[in-house]
Amino acid sequence: MNMNYESKISGEDVDVSTLEDGDEEARSRKPLVIAAIAVVAAILAVLAYQLFFGSGEAPPAESQAPVVTVVIPGTKDVVRTINATGTLAARREIPVGVVGEGGRVTQVYVDAGDWVKPGQIMASIDRSVQNQQVARWAALVASARADLNLAQANLDRAAALVERGFISKADIDRLTATRDSNAAQLRVNQAQLGEARARNNFLNIVAPKGGFVLERSVEVGQTVSAGSGILFRLAQNGEMELQAQLSESDLANVAVGVNTEVIPVGTDKVLTGQIWQISPMIDSQSRQGIAKIALSYDSALRPGGFASARITSGSTVASVLPESALQNDSKGAFVYIVDKDDKAVRRDVVTGPVSSAGVSISSGLNGTERVVLRAGGFLNPGETVKPALQKKEAGA
Template sequence: MWRTRSMLITVLSISQISIFAPLAIAAPETIHIQPQRHIPYLQFDGQIEAIKAATVSAQTAGRILKLNYDVNDTVPEGAALLEITSKEQGAGLAAAEAELAQAKARNIESQAQFKRYQELFPKGAISKGAMDEATANSASSLQAVSAAKAKLIQANETLNYTTVNAPFSGRVTQRFVEQGETVTVGQALYAGYSTDNMRAIFQLPQQYRQLVDANANITVELNSGLRISSTDINPYVFLQTASQSYQVRINLPQTDAALSPGEWVKVMIADTTTDQLIIPHSAVFQRGDYTAVFRQKNDKFVQTQVRLRQIDNQQYVVEAGLIAGDKIIKRATKYLLNTEKSGE
């Protein structure tokens, strides 16, 4: 019996040791920090702007019969935006057609008379005055036909103006009139922009002008994170008076991304290549405004506060807190969780 009890105590002691003993932690994966060749990018705030934008105005007077589009609608090129009453313009076209027919008839008569007089004048049957009058009537009738044709073209165009068409495909941003309203020549009707032609504009401080001249392309980063590169760069050669900076236009290539005028973007310009300390995102530990890494000091890893600048979603540039040759833990969050589980 005493032997059985002794064995039981021994088993319990071994179990307690296995339960309460700290778990062994595998050696964490580390990385040595060494300077790397890196191209830093300067970032500027820019805005999207439509290259093609227009306000469509009335080219004839009348009352609006129908509005086919409203604000925010997309419009194909050549589509009828609205229709204006056309009775007066139609009557003007009919009058111009009648005037042209009358001018042609008079011209036929005057040309025939001029031809007869040309045959009779050498024979002395027609006086010099009558011949001169026939010559003048011939020239005048020809000019009258030309004038009537011009009026017909004008009347036809005026009739066409009763249907206002979109000058390009795009989106409507403003509508200035209502159905049934009477409009006059020159009155604004619609405003819009082309969705196919966009550019980014930003203000460039004077000290960075050479960087724009040296870069063959500039990258524009949208709010969605999508980056678009462009080689069509147009920096102004004169300074903006208020900001004493250069305005730069970057014409963007065609893209499936939805771009809206006024949208804020980041403009990224490559700076001079430098040697910098770069660490992966996984090595960084953050709590609120506190940013740190686990740096090896002797045989231990200690939290070391650092100041970083993000390159992308994967990497940071170290601006303070570490030097070349330091060894840090590659996966800071995993190391911290393992440390807390082990009770250290």
């Protein structure tokens, strides 16, 4: 039996001593592997505990709530200000052209930027031919007056001889008719002389109203006539206006007499004006209307230029919030407030005028709520938060 067993083992070339040594080594390493796994698991458990609960005891659930900054806005008077832009123009622009028959310009007395008085001569036109016509009619007037004086004298002498029978009544009638005809001819010649003189006066281009010369379009030597167009443009009394473009809603909130501040583009001047006319129509394409703001003359006002306007249209009592507190979605504007249970609650609001202080809230708040100032976009309705009241700055 022993020989058969040994021969079977040796036939398979198995080293019995080697097999027994390997099993013993594997059995000796097994506790070490188990111990290493246990240590790694313990380390991971500690890390997980510290990650989620920190060191020490597990914190209460409310300490995990996010901290949010809140403010109690209160209410205050909010001045409604409408910002607008528009084009500067003369409030009453007066075009000046040739009134008479025209001719060659001999002298121009004013230029753009000058001031003129009513009736002041702005330019004159050559009148050499017209002066000869005046002289001719003046001579005809003198001749007709002489004829009238002679006819009157003849009539007077004849009237003295009627009673003595030297002159018949028929002669008196003839002399009277001659006198009346000469008188009529004198009146005709006088009318013609007056017309000639009036035409000469029209050769002077005069200012119909006092004001500021905006434009000059005539030069000495130029031939002008009634068809020559506009030679001068005047701003009556130098008054200007801003034609401010306003939306339909803004136009409904302004009125004639409202004070405004106007700042011409390119300057830092702040000019004061008043709305004097509001357009009765709205442009169907732009959906805007015009509010005309009257302005006194100032060198910074140049018709055709642009200017901005700040129009004050009353005041209202409302809460004012910074833009960071406002959120918007498909339902409109809203804010998050923190209720008595420190939960975030959505509150829909209607915004009003925007100023340097913030956005006024027309409706939705009464001013006593705790409003979340920032990070409202990361909150969900009903979420528990830790409110931190923002301290008001000095003078706020």
